[in-house]
Amino acid sequence: MAKALLNYLDPGAIVLGVEAGSDQDVIRILSDRLHRLGYVKPSFAEAVLAREATLPTGLPLGLDNNVAIPHTDPEHVLKPGLAMATLCRPVTFCNMEDPDEKLQVSVVFLMALNDKDQQIEMLQEIAMTIQSAETIAALMQSNTVEDITRLLA
Amino acid sequence: MTKQKTVLFACGTGIATSTVVAHAVEDALKERGITFNSRQCKATEVASQIDDVDLVVSTTQLPKDLGKPVITTLAFLTGIGKAEALDKIEAVLRD
Secondary structure, eight states: OOHHHHHHEEEEEEEEEEOOSSHHHHHHHHHHHHHHTTSBOTTHHHHHHHHHHHSOOEEOOSSSSEEEOOOOOGGGBSSOEEEEEEEEEEEEEEBSSOTTSEEEEEEEEEEEOSOTTTSHHHHHHHHHHHTOHHHHHHHHHOOSHHHHHHHHO | OOOOOEEEEEESSSSSHHHHHHHHHHHHHHHTTOOOEEEEEEGGGHHHHOTTOSEEEESSOOOSOOSSOEEEOOHHHHOTTHHHHHHHHHHHHHO
């Protein structure tokens, strides 16, 4: 259902059941994966954190499990890629539409984007994934990277 | 036939969520028989890009008093309230 996601979602950048104390922890963990896998420059993590502080990326889904899609400017990206985390306990992200509103987030997609026209498919499939309460629930219940790739294939 | 209107799609980086929203709105309004010119920018660039724009659709907060209609919505990302958001956009573009 979301095949294009798998073109970008590196299995080495999928982290399940993360114990994170804050949104910043999750962003650092996933940025580190993308950096080690060669997708982003060393400056990426701090750039994402800085952007999150002023322009947050939490998306309210009206569910127990909200989603966040942190990202930053193309200059910190080497090649497009996607990292994903499910959290064993939600962390707080602020609402993209209203930074004063705090959201409990359990699924995080960290996006490394450098060309919007080439990555529109990935962006659309993230939106499609987010819009399916069933898929979000299934992602949360996945225990292995293979579960995730099967789910999204 | 009146002049085609221009919609400016804004988000934090000008590349991620505004891209999703622009495509979703273009497709949905085409089905409603409406086409428009589409541009994208960062939220911080809206004020400098707004002169020839008829409507701004943003996923993030924008400065107040831009002097043009602004619709801030996450509906095209989360799916929640999509029909209502499209109705609002259509109303501005048909005006």
